[in-house]
Amino acid sequence: MNTVVKPITQNADIRYLGKLLGDVIRAYGGSELFQRIEGIRASSVDRYRGIADPTALARGLDALNLDDTLAFVRSFMLFSMLANLAEDRQGRLNESGHDVASTLKHLAEQGISAEQAAVLLDHSLIVPVLTAHPTEVMRKSMIDHRNHIAELMRHRDLGRQESPEGDDIERAILRQIALLWQTRPLRRERLYVADEVEIALTYLRDIFLPVLPALYSRWERALGHRPKSFLRLGSWIGGDRDGNPNVVADSLRLALGRSSQSVLESYLDHLHALGQELSLSTELATASDAVMALAEQSADASPGRADEPYRRAVIAIYNRLAATYQRLQGHVPPRPASAAGEPYATADALRADLVALALSLREGGAGLLATGGALGRLIRAVETFGFHLATLDLRQNSDVHARVVADLLKVAGVANDYLSLDEAGRVELLRRELASERLLASPFASYADETKSELSIVRAAAQAHEMYGPAAITTYIISKCESVSDMLEVNVLLKEAGLYRPVDPGAAAIMVVPLFETIGDLERSANIMRAWLALPEIRQAADRRGYQEVMVGYSDSNKDGGYLTSVWSLNRATRELAAAFAETQTKMQIFHGRGGAVGRGGGSSFDAIRAQPTGTVQGRIRITEQGEVIAAKYGTREGAALNLESIASATLLSSASTAPAPAQGPSRYAQAMDSISKGAFRAYRELVYETDGFKTFFRQMTPLLEIAELKIGSRPASRTKSDRIEDLRAIPWVFSWAQARVMLPGWYGVGHALHSFPDQALLQEMAQGWPFFKATLDNLEMVLAKSDMAIAQRYTTLVQDAALAERIFDRIRSGWTQTHDCLLGITGQSRLLEKNPVLDASIRLRLPYIEPLNLLQVELLKRHRAGETDARVREGIQLSINAVATALRNSG
8 A cells, every 4th residue: 555645743643642641641540630630721721722711720829639630730741741752753854954964965066076075084083072970861761652643653754654663643643642641750869970871871872873884874875985983872871970979980881881882792693684684595695714714714614604604704704703791791691602712802803804705705796795784784883983983071070180189199109289370380390200111009008988999990991902992982071171280180090000101102092182171261261272282292192093083061151151152162162172272283172061951052963063163173073962852862773873974974074164254254243242241241240240149049949959860870969068159050050040931041131232332233133144153042042032030930939048048049130131122123023033934923822732731840949948758749849940951851
């Protein structure tokens, strides 16, 4: 039967899925519950349309008992989840021009050939890096059901009546929604690092492993050339210790071991299938000497395969890979080898045997069997994933390194007062130590527990290199990096594990990468890197490696200086870094530490990469993918392919395009931004860090403490036990303001700066002619549209000191109004999102579903903080946090 493809219509999808959700609520909760929920929904929708009694919503919410409240919050959360699903499907349908094939056509119009693009990609490195930052409020079970619904909806679009399993499509979708309704949304136990490793593996194993080889096949066809594996995977999960005492050497071993197990099992499965496919007989085909030699190594004596050298060669490869699995995992694989084999020393050795098969296949039949297919995808997978699957970064705070190195130097009798030395003294001492082959640590000496833990990490990294190859760990990131000595300290630690060799500094096995996070750090970053690259031994390592990486942090720079100052400081810092690197003719690679919310650098990856200043991409870029962003972008193979294409396309465009760089405007634009940024910075700092009582106001007005109780990650909310905002992580800072509908990190200070800028006509010109400024305003506008000062005022009733609440909130509300009015004046709109009807419709759809959740959350918070002990109150608060985050599509 022919299938008829139905056009995807977002509103139709939402109505369809909403109806099914209503059917499920009626079936499992009863008609009375359904009518109560529907009554509140209708009242809220009508209120937003301006056609209802404004007290009707409050009456409906007041009539809910605690059990009904929990059911109501779940219903609105699930509707928002299904609406997000529909929106994502429509977004994928409307996505155009963000794939490599379209990008090549665009470049060809600029006179850049596919051959030139292929050369660029062969020297490129693009790495999405998965992190365990705790911003995903939804359980994996909920995400799995949602993804199953998305897949069923795809079959429905094709006009199919049955699922591939033979189920009626609509009944199957209804069943998944029923499963969602009866699945507990909240985690009962806090996640451990091992849990985070397993969650990440579901994406690495089930999504990226099959998707990337398929994408490379597509790119190869578009390029007419087989590119090197320029897009690879990274991870912080199990190696990121910054402020997380739960990540130790065993975490590193667990993360690498489970990743290796997953990728090796995948290879073994593909080899088994390949053995079934390559049934070529020597009676009808030829085989090279290399293949015949492999066949002889198989120890396969089956008469039925005597004339099938390719099958026997695959058996030999399987035997060797099974032995590799046993060496690395300590036990035989699920499908044991048929005979003993010599373990592969490296993934390159495995690839060499697979390439031998491909080269032999190429010799006959005009090469029909040599390219693509299962063998080609397996070769590509081995090139891309090695024996490690994803490269694991190490990360730790510079203060920890300083204490550990000070301990080592003191116990070794080298220096008793390292921490009291100035920067020049530290650099001199550290360089002297790095030039010596003598180690500092002794197995017979006593050290602080922190020192022993950090030494065990670098030693575990050295073991990982021996087991999985040097690609398993290539980077050591230093949080709060403020000086050259901060970086040299890490090399001293690496030297203790043999990962830095004084006799050949250029062969440093792991690259030290500074993370510049605060506004001050970003301003100093170029000079710090000039000093770093001026050291001969460091320059030697950078030249040997071919590049030096620098990481810039969006989250902490925003918390430190506000949205506008953060984005401008990042733009300016990357430009200044590019100039500093150009002076030494060193290739620069920027690692962008972006989050999901605008206050943490969120937004479209394609737009973010395209907005980078000239000369800062150069074919090389790494980007963090974290929390809810991972599920949203990579939850399905279709979505993952789309987003990986988008990242690759943006990098290619930014690196190869001869068009004027989108992020670089005239010098008067930069001067204007300098002035605006200073004004925004002053306003933001005055409110957040210089206003008496602000810390108390923030902690009482928002559900910060309740968010900290969510079981969504292994990290504590603060790096220290201090309650200072400076020590609070950026995620709960942004998350809390979003829940209270203030969204302060995404806009505060901007209105003050824009209003006081003397040349409003210039701002209008910048908004129209400078993509950087336009993108900045677009993100600002989205945040303003999601905020709601009327709802936010309800949260001020949680503040114990009413006078304090009124005083500070008046400043916030005034700032919001000023920002709102300035934005409309600059963009020439009569209301927010007037020029972006798609986003406007998306947000307007959600608003009637968010307000009742916020109102219930405030009341539940009051009851909880007043000492009410009913477990349903606490559960209701956590459910409401989950539901609001789902509806806003923002958490941390």
